[in-house]
Amino acid sequence: MILAIDIGGTHYKLGLVDAAGGIHQLRTGSTDRTGGADWMIARLNREAKELLEQAPAGVRACGIGFGGPVDFAAQRILSSTHVAGWNEIDLPGMLKAELGLPAVVENDANAGALGELRFGAGQGCRHLVYLTISTGIGGGIIIDGSLYRGAKGQAGERGHLPVLPGGPRCDCGNQGCLEALASGKSIGRRAEEACAARPERGSALLALAAGAALSAETVFAAAGQGDPLALELVDETCRYLGLGLAMVVNTLSPELIVLGGGVSRAGEALLAPLRQHTAAYTMPAHRELIRVEQARHPDEAVLLGAAALARTWVV
Amino acid sequence: MILAIDIGGTHYKLGLVDAAGGIHQLRTGSTDRTGGADWMIARLNREAKELLEQAPAGVRACGIGFGGPVDFAAQRILSSTHVAGWNEIDLPGMLKAELGLPAVVENDANAGALGELRFGAGQGCRHLVYLTISTGIGGGIIIDGSLYRGAKGQAGERGHLPVLPGGPRCDCGNQGCLEALASGKSIGRRAEEACAARPERGSALLALAAGAALSAETVFAAAGQGDPLALELVDETCRYLGLGLAMVVNTLSPELIVLGGGVSRAGEALLAPLRQHTAAYTMPAHRELIRVEQARHPDEAVLLGAAALARTWVV
Numbered sequence: 001m002i003l004a005i006d007i008g009g010t011h012y013k014l015g016l017v018d019a020a021g022g023i024h025q026l027r028t029g030s031t032d033r034t035g036g037a038d039w040m041i042a043r044l045n046r047e048a049k050e051l052l053e054q055a056p057a058g059v060r061a062c063g064i065g066f067g068g069p070v071d072f073a074a075q076r077i078l079s080s081t082h083v084a085g086w087n088e089i090d091l092p093g094m095l096k097a098e099l100g101l102p103a104v105v106e107n108d109a110n111a112g113a114l115g116e117l118r119f120g121a122g123q124g125c126r127h128l129v130y131l132t133i134s135t136g137i138g139g140g141i142i143i144d145g146s147l148y149r150g151a152k153g154q155a156g157e158r159g160h161l162p163v164l165p166g167g168p169r170c171d172c173g174n175q176g177c178l179e180a181l182a183s184g185k186s187i188g189r190r191a192e193e194a195c196a197a198r199p200e201r202g203s204a205l206l207a208l209a210a211g212a213a214l215s216a217e218t219v220f221a222a223a224g225q226g227d228p229l230a231l232e233l234v235d236e237t238c239r240y241l242g243l244g245l246a247m248v249v250n251t252l253s254p255e256l257i258v259l260g261g262g263v264s265r266a267g268e269a270l271l272a273p274l275r276q277h278t279a280a281y282t283m284p285a286h287r288e289l290i291r292v293e294q295a296r297h298p299d300e301a302v303l304l305g306a307a308a309l310a311r312t313w314v315v
Numbered sequence: 316m317i318l319a320i321d322i323g324g325t326h327y328k329l330g331l332v333d334a335a336g337g338i339h340q341l342r343t344g345s346t347d348r349t350g351g352a353d354w355m356i357a358r359l360n361r362e363a364k365e366l367l368e369q370a371p372a373g374v375r376a377c378g379i380g381f382g383g384p385v386d387f388a389a390q391r392i393l394s395s396t397h398v399a400g401w402n403e404i405d406l407p408g409m410l411k412a413e414l415g416l417p418a419v420v421e422n423d424a425n426a427g428a429l430g431e432l433r434f435g436a437g438q439g440c441r442h443l444v445y446l447t448i449s450t451g452i453g454g455g456i457i458i459d460g461s462l463y464r465g466a467k468g469q470a471g472e473r474g475h476l477p478v479l480p481g482g483p484r485c486d487c488g489n490q491g492c493l494e495a496l497a498s499g500k501s502i503g504r505r506a507e508e509a510c511a512a513r514p515e516r517g518s519a520l521l522a523l524a525a526g527a528a529l530s531a532e533t534v535f536a537a538a539g540q541g542d543p544l545a546l547e548l549v550d551e552t553c554r555y556l557g558l559g560l561a562m563v564v565n566t567l568s569p570e571l572i573v574l575g576g577g578v579s580r581a582g583e584a585l586l587a588p589l590r591q592h593t594a595a596y597t598m599p600a601h602r603e604l605i606r607v608e609q610a611r612h613p614d615e616a617v618l619l620g621a622a623a624l625a626r627t628w629v630v
Binding site for chain 1: 384393441442456458463464465466473475476477480487488489492558561562563565566567568569570595596597598599600604
């Protein structure tokens with residue numbers, strides 16, 4: 001058994017993962033963004049101890065997927081784009097001191113890519129690209145069956161592909177990044193802007209939201225009911241995502257692209273227009289090779305990949 | 316010694332390459348595009364036989380770099396974007412039958428990447444991206460010291476990165492590909508268009524061309540003399556190239572990007588604005604990692620890489 005931890009900007013998860021990818025004693029909670037790194041580390045220590053007390057013997061190691069850049073070789077968290085206090089943090093060392101387990105940390109999108117490769121839609125693939133769309137957008141690259149990390153351990157930042165130069169400002173400091181246009185948060189923001197600009201077209205969306213802020217989930221729900229504005233927003237989202245994926249296909253020619261993260265749960269409502277737009281921007285010779293599939297574990301791929309990494313790295 | 320051949324849309328080259336990367340008895344000629352594949356194959360057979368007759372004993376194999384998509388695993392040329400008659404051609408088999416040498420064929424940009432890795436600017440690198448800008452734009456990716464070919468042997472088509480959706484039509488059928496904006500041919504075309512649109516700004520360029528069609532070389536020469544229109548064209552070219560390179564850096568985070576091909580001979584006049592624009596489109600966290608250097612063998616990287624491949628593949 002491996003203790004697996006998934007630290008995101010909105011939620012965190014802990015669980016025990018067996019060698020076959022079964023998840024046991026899953027715990028989830030909301031991330032307190034104002035609490036920063038200190039809050040999260042204290043919370044994880046407490047929850048992990050409770051979990052380990054109830055666990056069968058034989059938890060051998062801990063694997064962590066973190067929502068932000070990680071220096072894998074140095075085993076340090078570099079920063080978080082969503083939560084303060086995560087600069088240059090030796091989280092594996094801290095957890096080892098508290099829990100007595102060897103620990104390994106990896107960026108969550110990389111962990112998700114590995115989770116889908118070992119236990120999900122990518123089983124048997126040699127070259128795979130994983131794109132995760134939730135609050136933000138991340139990605140992981142599998143080459144020849146292994147995670148590709150690039151020169152400094154930070155390859156695969158697909159969220160910051162420049163799809164609309166001069167477009168909306170991204171949290172990274174640039175403009176028109178894929179994440180600033182097609183993440184869950186950005187889909188919601190674009191919906192708010194569209195409704196504010198032309199309120200007469202936004203009535204169905206606003207009714208569905210019932211006073212709450214517009215979310216990607218609401219946009220896909222309204223699109224499923226045939227609302228024209230929501231359908232436009234979905235199509236525009238898939239155009240940006242398709243442009244980003246075409247950059248990946250034209251560069252890496254992977255066997256498979258796997259879409260994970262909360263927004264991927266929209267299923268074919270997202271995948272069908274996304275396949276069309278991706279093909280339109282892809283070099284004709286590569287079009288027939290494109291396979292874009294939904295993750296098999298949109299919610300648990302990070303836990304599964306973090307566990308797989310801990311198994312090969314520290315056990 | 317290896318017999319090395321470089322088949323381009325404008326020129327072809329043959330030579331003997333020794334184990335240290337020395338090139339002997341180099342022959343070059345102009346490609347007769349109207350002659351198609353038949354003309355080129357007959358010409359190569361004749362020139363190779365002449366060359367081998369004068370060669371010292373011990374030419375062991377033949378390596379070919381071809382300007383178009385190659386199915387490396389099947390050792391077949393798939394097509395040429397520039398010259399007719401190259402569909403599904405078993406060129407290694409044909410040359411072997413005529414010359415009695417085992418032969419291997421690879422896409423020219425991939426061969427160029429390998430040439431710069433083994434004998435040029437990329438010596439000692441693990442992860443390297445090679446971009447070649449001549450008539451067209453090609454690219455090769457080195458990962459962990461080896462060529463990365465992707466699922467179907469055709470990865471690295473950097474010429475068809477979609478940098479300006481809806482932009483000018485590319486030979487590949489799409490619009491706004493990097494090649495349709497920043498190849499040598501496209502730089503010349505954009506210069507012609509700019510001079511036609513505002514002739515009063517084009518006088519220096521047109522004078523330098525002296526009646527010939529405007530070329531990338533003329534644009535860089537005029538920019539070197541401070542001509543404002545030429546400087547604008549160079550800056551715009553570097554903006555498109557920088558956007559394409561940022562896609563590569565944000566995806567692969569290589570140690571080094573090497574620029575080859577005829578246009579790269581512009582040197583710092585190209586590299587300086589290109590580094591600026593690449594940095595502007597790159598995720599801030601990756602900016603300090605960017606290294607963009609000129610190829611050490613802009614004219615011979617393909618021969619050197621084709622020879623290196625033949626040495627490891629067939630000797």
